[in-house]
Amino acid sequence: xxIGKVIVVEDSKIIRxxxxxxxxxxxxDVETFDTAKSALNRVSFGWPGIIISDxxxxxxxxxxxMRRIREIDADLPVILITGQGDIPTAVQxxxxxxxxxxxxxxSGEVLMEVVNRAMEKRRLVQEVRILRxxxxxxxxxxxxxxxxxxxxxxxxxxxxHMSGSDPDVLILGETGTGxxxxxxxxxxNSPRKENNFxxxxxxxxxxxxxxxxxxxxxxxxxxxxxxxxxxxxxxAHGGTVFLDEIESMPFHLQVKLLHVLxxxxxxxxxxxxxxxxxxxxxxxxxxxxxxxxxxxxxRKDLYYRLNVFQIYLPPLxxxxxxxxxxxxxxxxxxxxxxxxxxxxxxxxxxxQKLLVRPWEGNIRELKNEAxxxxxQLIMEVPGQNECFTPFPDNKISRSGEMTLNDQLTAFxxxxxxxxxxxxxxxIKNTYLALGIPRQTLYYKIxxxxxxxxxxxxxxxxx
Numbered sequence: 001x002x003i004g005k006v007i008v009v010e011d012s013k014i015i016r017x018x019x020x021x022x023x024x025x026x027x028x029d030v031e032t033f034d035t036a037k038s039a040l041n042r043v044s045f046g047w048p049g050i051i052i053s054d055x056x057x058x059x060x061x062x063x064x065x066m067r068r069i070r071e072i073d074a075d076l077p078v079i080l081i082t083g084q085g086d087i088p089t090a091v092q093x094x095x096x097x098x099x100x101x102x103x104x105x106x107s108g109e110v111l112m113e114v115v116n117r118a119m120e121k122r123r124l125v126q127e128v129r130i131l132r133x134x135x136x137x138x139x140x141x142x143x144x145x146x147x148x149x150x151x152x153x154x155x156x157x158x159x160x161h162m163s164g165s166d167p168d169v170l171i172l173g174e175t176g177t178g179x180x181x182x183x184x185x186x187x188x189n190s191p192r193k194e195n196n197f198x199x200x201x202x203x204x205x206x207x208x209x210x211x212x213x214x215x216x217x218x219x220x221x222x223x224x225x226x227x228x229x230x231x232x233x234x235x236a237h238g239g240t241v242f243l244d245e246i247e248s249m250p251f252h253l254q255v256k257l258l259h260v261l262x263x264x265x266x267x268x269x270x271x272x273x274x275x276x277x278x279x280x281x282x283x284x285x286x287x288x289x290x291x292x293x294x295x296x297x298x299r300k301d302l303y304y305r306l307n308v309f310q311i312y313l314p315p316l317x318x319x320x321x322x323x324x325x326x327x328x329x330x331x332x333x334x335x336x337x338x339x340x341x342x343x344x345x346x347x348x349x350x351x352q353k354l355l356v357r358p359w360e361g362n363i364r365e366l367k368n369e370a371x372x373x374x375x376q377l378i379m380e381v382p383g384q385n386e387c388f389t390p391f392p393d394n395k396i397s398r399s400g401e402m403t404l405n406d407q408l409t410a411f412x413x414x415x416x417x418x419x420x421x422x423x424x425x426x427i428k429n430t431y432l433a434l435g436i437p438r439q440t441l442y443y444k445i446x447x448x449x450x451x452x453x454x455x456x457x458x459x460x461x462x
Contacts, residue, residue: 005049036065055082077118147322171284173313176364179284187240195239203248221270246283316359330370
């Protein structure tokens with residue numbers, strides 16, 4: 001079984017073949033090269049593997065090759081090997097981006113430990129890249145609607161087809177399915193996108209003021225009306241009005257809304273002067289409006305007037321294949337809010353539990369679970385956690401994102417620092433606990449500027 005790709009660069013045929021044999025027996029797919037130049041021709045951005053190279057070679061040496069590789073893909077792990085015992089060279093190589101540095105002679109177990117860790121890092125990089133690409137493509141292609149199910153694909157297609165026109169729309173969907181998001185997408189991809197999008201929750205406004213909220217009022221029209229007020233419909237002139245929970249609108253106000261939809265004219269409370277409004281109305285409901293008007297709880301004529309074009313939002317249980325993508329999107333988004341970058345994807349068994357839940361609260365409930373996940377990571381180890389790293393200001397790119405290489409570097413530093421704290425600065429216990437060679441730990445300590453004496457004091461003073 002192929003568990004990963006490895007390129008071995010070594011000018012000695014005997015050593016080269018011994019590495020190949022040892023790695024293939026562990027299940028790796030191995031390619032060997034006797035020069036750095038020939039190996040570089042095989043490397044490309046996103047190549048799914050790691051590089052093992054000798055440092056001292058004729059022509060281009062291992063460190064020079066590593067620099068060229070980092071120009072191709074800065075996140076491709078390069079493990080350098082030397083028999084010279086040159087610690088300054090090792091430290092310099094790691095500072096320039098080498099994943100690890102092994103000094104000959106070393107055991108097969110040590111090599112496999114380093115290779116497995118490097119391969120795990122490469123897998124993490126690839127997974128994060130794929131996830132971000134999927135989310136980015138979906139956001140670019142269609143307006144922040146995350147998912148790869150057929151239902152979501154149809155939804156994107158529907159909105160795309162409507163982008164050149166703006167009929168009134170009725171959105172049907174359970175609580176938490178994202179009706180507000182779809183309404184905003186309809187607006188942002190319509191000819192009205194440069195004008196206001198006004199959202200109104202019909203179930204959240206007290207009945208005695210909802211008419212004033214929708215249509216405005218004149219000064220003195222009722223007690224407390226000290227001045228003229230522009231209503232939501234008038235404010236949305238040229239744009240879109242989103243009426244969420246339309247089923248909650250008072251019955252007497254439904255008549256006035258019907259007239260607005262028919263004539264595109266409103267009357268402020270306390271005024272007889274008609275005010276033309278150019279608005280698109282997007283209404284949303286979680287109930288069956290047809291059943292509601294049959295039970296005299298909603299006007300039949302308003303239902304048919306609103307139902308010019310209907311969009312159905314499936315509940316999360318009908319698009320379970322979207323859960324991993326949505327969950328990881330929310331984890332990233334919530335991490336930004338708490339100013340941490342989450343570096344680990346959820347375990348398979350955790351994700352499996354998400355996939356079998358009924359999700360009565362739909363996407364809103366899933367987002368709450370993502371927030372719990374992030375908060376649990378943060379609170380497990382106060383101030384630090386091996387699953388995330390704080391965003392240092394100097395590591396944020398111009399686009400506002402922390403680079404993946406910086407995230408992974410911070411992740412590795414945090415792991416080592418935490419283990420030094422646990423082991424009271426004891427080097428032997430630390431490298432044994434981390435499963436790395438003593439020499440590798442020394443290189444990492446120098447690379448990250450760590451002082452083991454500091455961690456002795458941490459424990460003594462705690």
